[in-house]
Structure formats: structure tokens, C-alpha cells
Amino acid sequence: MYNPKSLKAEEFISDEEILDTLEYAEKNKHNMELIEQILEKAAPKKTGRGVECAGLSHREASVLLACDIPEMTEKMYSLAREIKEAFYGNRIVMFAPLYLSNYCVNQCVYCPYHYQNREIPRKKLTQEEIIAEVTALQDMGHKRLAIEAGEDPVNNPIEYILECINTIYSIKHKNGAIRRVNVNIAATTIENYRKLKDAGIGTYILFQETYHKESYEKLHPSGPKHNYDYHTEAMDRAMEGGIDDVGLGVLFGLDMYKYEFAGLLMHAEHLEAVHGVGPHTISVPRVKRASDIDPNVFDNSIDDEIFAKIIACIRIAVPYTGMIISTRENETCRNKVLGLGISQISGGSRTSVGGYAGYSDNERPHDTEQFDVSDQRSLDEVVKWLMDMDYIPSFCTACYREGRTGDRFMSLCKVGQIQNCCHPNALMTLQEYLEDYASPETKAVGEALIAREIHNVTNPKVKEKALANLEAIKNGSRDFRF
Numbered sequence: 001m002y003n004p005k006s007l008k009a010e011e012f013i014s015d016e017e018i019l020d021t022l023e024y025a026e027k028n029k030h031n032m033e034l035i036e037q038i039l040e041k042a043a044p045k046k047t048g049r050g051v052e053c054a055g056l057s058h059r060e061a062s063v064l065l066a067c068d069i070p071e072m073t074e075k076m077y078s079l080a081r082e083i084k085e086a087f088y089g090n091r092i093v094m095f096a097p098l099y100l101s102n103y104c105v106n107q108c109v110y111c112p113y114h115y116q117n118r119e120i121p122r123k124k125l126t127q128e129e130i131i132a133e134v135t136a137l138q139d140m141g142h143k144r145l146a147i148e149a150g151e152d153p154v155n156n157p158i159e160y161i162l163e164c165i166n167t168i169y170s171i172k173h174k175n176g177a178i179r180r181v182n183v184n185i186a187a188t189t190i191e192n193y194r195k196l197k198d199a200g201i202g203t204y205i206l207f208q209e210t211y212h213k214e215s216y217e218k219l220h221p222s223g224p225k226h227n228y229d230y231h232t233e234a235m236d237r238a239m240e241g242g243i244d245d246v247g248l249g250v251l252f253g254l255d256m257y258k259y260e261f262a263g264l265l266m267h268a269e270h271l272e273a274v275h276g277v278g279p280h281t282i283s284v285p286r287v288k289r290a291s292d293i294d295p296n297v298f299d300n301s302i303d304d305e306i307f308a309k310i311i312a313c314i315r316i317a318v319p320y321t322g323m324i325i326s327t328r329e330n331e332t333c334r335n336k337v338l339g340l341g342i343s344q345i346s347g348g349s350r351t352s353v354g355g356y357a358g359y360s361d362n363e364r365p366h367d368t369e370q371f372d373v374s375d376q377r378s379l380d381e382v383v384k385w386l387m388d389m390d391y392i393p394s395f396c397t398a399c400y401r402e403g404r405t406g407d408r409f410m411s412l413c414k415v416g417q418i419q420n421c422c423h424p425n426a427l428m429t430l431q432e433y434l435e436d437y438a439s440p441e442t443k444a445v446g447e448a449l450i451a452r453e454i455h456n457v458t459n460p461k462v463k464e465k466a467l468a469n470l471e472a473i474k475n476g477s478r479d480f481r482f
């Protein structure tokens with residue numbers, strides 16, 4: 001029986017409820033009156049506390065996703081843009097993945113790191129190699145990393161992950177520093193989540209891959225990840241272990257996208273119902289080509305149009321949740337979805353173990369790559385590209401460092417207060433980037449952007465302080481935040 005408050009996977013991600021939802025959505029996909037009502041419910045409203053959004057239930061959002069009337073799709077896109085503008089403005093947070101190890105005991109059929117793949121060399125970074133990788137990432141200008149590792153209790157035990165996090169935070173190279181380490185490792189125990197929390201991680205990210213249990217078991221035929229319930233209940237254990245910010249995601253292309261979409265929103269509703277706070281982020285990866293992996297064998301792959309619609313509908317349904325897109329997607333696709341709700345993107349990424357140190361911007365090692373990187377531009381190119389479109393690339397990590405995580409972050413965010421911090425923080429961290437890492441062309445574009453955007457800081461005291469901080473950054477000071 002469906003129960004969002006239950007701690008049992010089969011009850012909070014109830015197959016029956018998803019199938020009923022899909023039937024309801026199909027029946028109502030041309031019900032204009034209902035669709036208008038749903039869009040009206042989701043629209044931002046001015047309240048005494050600022051701008052607020054009600055969000056949508058998985059049923060309501062599924063009706064939007066099922067609706068194939070072009071005029072209504074346009075309305076969804078424009079609402080998604082409005083919500084994005086209200087809570088995220090034109091800021092895009094930047095991050096990079098750091099692959100620690102590709103040893104893995106699982107058998108995920110869509111991932112080249114599956115243990116039966118004998119073609120791929122296995123590699124695990126030593127602490128010295130991590131120092132070299134992180135130094136290279138700092139030299140690019142990154143401040144926020146997502147660490148990735150396969151599941152292997154012998155080669156990648158939790159002690160190894162903790163040691164790596166400690167090493168990453170300890171590296172101070174020139175003006176560089178990694179200020180937030182997000183962690184994407186296999187589902188684990190409450191005790192291990194507590195250790196990760198104590199190590200100072202930012203978000204714990206775990207992709208569900210697919211919410212369809214039968215498909216899940218087929219796609220993960222062996223290894224600990226085969227256990228659907230253990231995997232699906234991981235976020236509850238993470239929160240029980242004290243991790244406030246968790247990141248959900250499904251790998252689109254593995255099962256029916258409408259099923260995944262409903263499951264993803266039910267998971268978000270479950271976290272809110274049980275822990276009082278929804279997911280911090282949602283990632284929207286799609287299956288990609290890699291060693292031993294042909295994405296064409298997955299017959300549920302989705303095209304760019306549907307992908308954009310999924311992103312817009314997620315933005316409308318969970319307005320306060322950050323949305324992440326990686327370099328799996330090419331420039332054209334990233335361009336389209338940025339306006340529809342994406343709030344974080346990776347730049348200059350390498351998806352191999354040891355892919356940064358010792359390689360120039362145009363060189364990339366492919367031997368241990370997890371997937372093909374479609375967007376191969378350098379961070380400097382991505383930063384300039386964003387600014388040319390009037391987005392502000394932000395290297396901000398302030399909330400995490402000010403302890404604004406979990407429900408503290410969400411309650412600020414829900415009344416639109418977070419914008420009093422985000423905008424000046426974005427400009428100050430961008431100024432740091434321009435001073436320390438940007439090419440002359442990028443720096444010129446960035447200086448002009450900051451000069452324009454500082455006038456959008458409406459609070460006069462904040463504006464005055466931000467202007468003083470920007471000046472101080474030009475004179476060599478670093479690490480200011482609101």
C-alpha cells in the first residue's frame with residue numbers, strides 16, 4: 001500500500017501508485033481545465049514573506065508531463081522559466097567531478113566500471129595523486145567537487161573515501177581551495193553516513209538509476225547494488241546519519257521516463273514527509289556511450305524535446321530543489337535546458353580516474369572514462385559561454401560553510417530569502433575566478449557583467465558591502481560571503 005511516510009521502499013515508491021498515476025495522467029492529458037488549474041497552483045505568488053511557490057504532487061506533475069498539446073507545453077516552459085528566475089535568477093553554480101577509483105564489484109549493465117568489463121584498466125588514486133588532481137582542479141578555478149568511486153569494500157572502503165575527503169579539504173594551492181566536497185558513492189550504512197557527515201561533506205548524491213523494481217534487478221544482476229530496497233532506502237539512512245543535503249537522480253533511458261518521473265517525485269515527497277526536508281538536488285543524467293556500453297541497446301532512450309520537458313516539469317513540481325546537468329550533455333542541449341530550471345552544471349570535466357593532472361585543456365585520457373563527455377570545453381570556455389548568455393557562473397559554497405543546510409537552507413529558500421545571499425555571493429566568487437584563473441577575454445566579459453549585475457542587489461547595505469568586497473578581492477583578499 002502507498003504510504004509516503006513509510007520507511008519501506010515498496011510503500012513509499014509504490015508500483016501500484018505509480019501505475020495509477022500514469023493512468024490518471026493519460027486520462028487527463030487533454031483536460032485543459034485541470035491543466036490550467038495545475039499551472040495556476042504552481043505559479044509563484046507574492047506573500048508577506050516574499051515570493052513563494054506551492055510545488056506540485058507527483059500526480060499533478062505527471063499530468064503536465066503527459067500533456068502533448070504544444071500550446072500547453074509552451075506555458076509549462078514559460079512557468080518553469082518564471083520559477084527559475086524567482087529562485088535562482090541568472091546564476092549557475094559550477095562544479096567538477098573527481099573520480100577516485102573505478103574498482104567496482106557491481107554489475108550495472110549500463111556502466112563500463114561493472115566488474116566483468118575486462119577491457120577497462122582499473123585504477124585508484126593514491127593520496128599523492130589526489131593532491132595532483134585537486135591542484136589541477138584548483139588551477140582551473142574550481143571550488144566545489146563531486147567525488148565519485150565504484151563500490152568495492154576491499155579497494156574503496158569508507159576509510160579510503162574519508163582519507164580522500166580529508167586530503168582534498170587540506171590542499172591550499174595559491175589562492176585555491178576546495179570549499180565543498182559532495183560525495184557520490186554507493187549506498188551504505190547509517191554508521192558510514194555518520195562518518196561522511198563528520199568528514200564535512202556537502203551533499204550526498206546517489207542516483208536511483210530506475211525506480212522500476214523489476215528493471216532495476218535486471219540492470220543490476222549481481223553485487224550489493226542488486227538489492228533494490230537497500231538502495232532505495234539509502235537516503236533515509238543518510239539522513240538518519242545526520243546528512244542534511246541529499247541529491248536524487250535517475251538515469252534517463254533505462255526505463256519508461258514517465259514512470260521514473262513519478263517515482264522521482266514520490267521519493268522527494270517521501271523525504272519531505274519523513275525528514276521535513278526534500279532533496280537538495282536532483283540530477284538528470286541520460287545513458288551515454290562508453291567502453292563496453294552501447295546506449296542504443298536501451299530502448300527507452302529519450303530525445304532532447306522530452307528531456308527538456310522533464311526538466312521543466314521537475315522545476316515546476318519542486319521549485320526549491322537545485323537541478324544538475326553534467327557534461328554528458330552537449331552544448332546545444334545544455335543551452336536549452338539552462339533556462340528551464342538547471343541551477344548547477346559541471347565544467348571542464350574529466351570522467352576518468354586521474355584525468356586532470358598533467359593534461360592540457362584539449363587532452364583527455366579515455367582509458368578509464370566512465371562515459372563520453374559530450375561537452376569538452378574548458379572551464380574558462382564554459383564560464384565565458386555562460387556570461388555571453390547573461391548567466392552568472394557562481395563558485396559560491398556559502399550556505400554549506402555557514403551551516404545553512406537541510407531544513408535551514410530550505411526555510412530560507414522557501415521565502416525567497418536565499419537570493420539576498422546568492423546574487424552578491426555569485427558576483428564575489430566570480431570576481432575571484434576572474435582575478436585568479438580567467439583568460440583575458442573571459443575576464444573582460446566578466447568585469448562588464450559584474451558591473452551590470454551589482455545593480456541588481458536591491459538591499460542597499462548588502463550592495464555597499466558587496467562593492468567593498470569586490471574591491472578587496474581585486475586587491476588580493478579572498479573568501480567573502482553573505
Ligand code: SF4
Pocket residue numbers: 104105106107108111112113114115149150151186225
Ligand atoms: S554505476 Fe557505480 S556501482 Fe554500478 S558499475 Fe558503475 S561504478 Fe559500479
Ligand code: SF4
Pocket residue numbers: 093394396397398399400418421422423425
Ligand atoms: S548562497 Fe547558498 S544557495 Fe546561494 S549559491 Fe551560495 S551556496 Fe547556493
